Amino acid sequence: MKVLTPEDIAGHRAATTKGAIRGILLGAAISAPTFYTLQRRSHFYKQLPLPLKAFGVVVVVVPCFSISAEKAGEAYEREQWTGVGKQELDAKAQAALDRWSSLDTWGKVKDWSKSNKWGLIGTSWASVMAGSFYLVNRNNAQSFAQKLVQARVYAQAWTVVLMLAVAFTSGYSTDEEVPQLKNTDHSWREILEQEGYMKPEQKQKEPLKTPSEK
Structure with missing residues (x-):
């Protein structure tokens, strides 16, 4: 360090x-x-x-x-x-880039929505809230509080629909997808090997596994 x-x-x-x-x-x-x-x-x-x-x-x-x-x-x-x-770090970044390049359009949509779901939901809620308030504001028969409540209802309805869509794109898997094995981070071991801090007999040993990996 x-x-x-x-x-x-x-x-x-x-x-x-x-x-x-x-x-x-x-x-x-x-x-x-x-x-x-x-x-x-x-x-x-x-x-x-x-x-x-x-x-x-x-x-x-x-x-x-x-x-x-x-x-x-x-x-x-x-x-x-x-x-x-x-x-x-460069190797991991390149691996992530290669994985992204190997995905088709639908796979990229799912991967992006899974990584940015909260930002997507928050931004969409704010946008729909502003847009719906702009539309209901044209109704002069309603008070400001009534317009605000109506705009909020529209925004909440859109948020529910969007959350369902994000859940679908994040969790849905097709039959063509191959299940991926759990990726365990043993980069510390690779660094020690490259730096020469590990003895030959230590390199032959299996990495220690946590209870969740067994």
């Missing part, structure tokens, strides 16, 4: 700060023209109180800020890997 030096900590902090700044700029680039257009063209948006408008900006900028900073920090950490550790 590599011991962090003050230079490593400073480099990580600098990379994270740069990522955070990029995220803030991205969030501002998205929110500024969007809310400016709403302010010019939407009568409903003009009537909203200033704190609620500010909250809308925060909802856009803060996720961009936090995600960009986190990704920048992770990228910096990956750049610091050297030697056998980096080779192992």
Whole structure:
């Protein structure tokens, strides 16, 4: 395990700060023209109180800020890997890429939905909530609370349908699919072998198995 030096900590902090700044700029680039257009063209948006408008900006900028900073920090950490550790990470990344390339279109849809199901559900819920509220807002006979409840009902109905679809694409398997054996991570053993820390008789031994692997 590599011991962090003050230079490593400073480099990580600098990379994270740069990522955070990029995220803030991205969030501002998205929110500024969007809310400016709403302010010019939407009568409903003009009537909203200033704190609620500010909250809308925060909802856009803060996720961009936090995600960009986190990704920048992770990228910096990956750049610091050297030697056998980096080779192992590169080999796993290449194996994942080869597996993705071997999937057909339906397999890629299932794999992507399984890996991003919560983000997919959350984004879809917010989008349907905004779209349905935009539609029901045209009905002047309803109050604001009634419109909000109706939009929420539409969004919840869509969320239920989407969750069923994600469950289907994530868990459904066809007869052509070959069951995959459980992938046990023994990368630590490969690293020790490549570094020369294992004796010849140790290399012949089977890796230790956890109770769940037996």
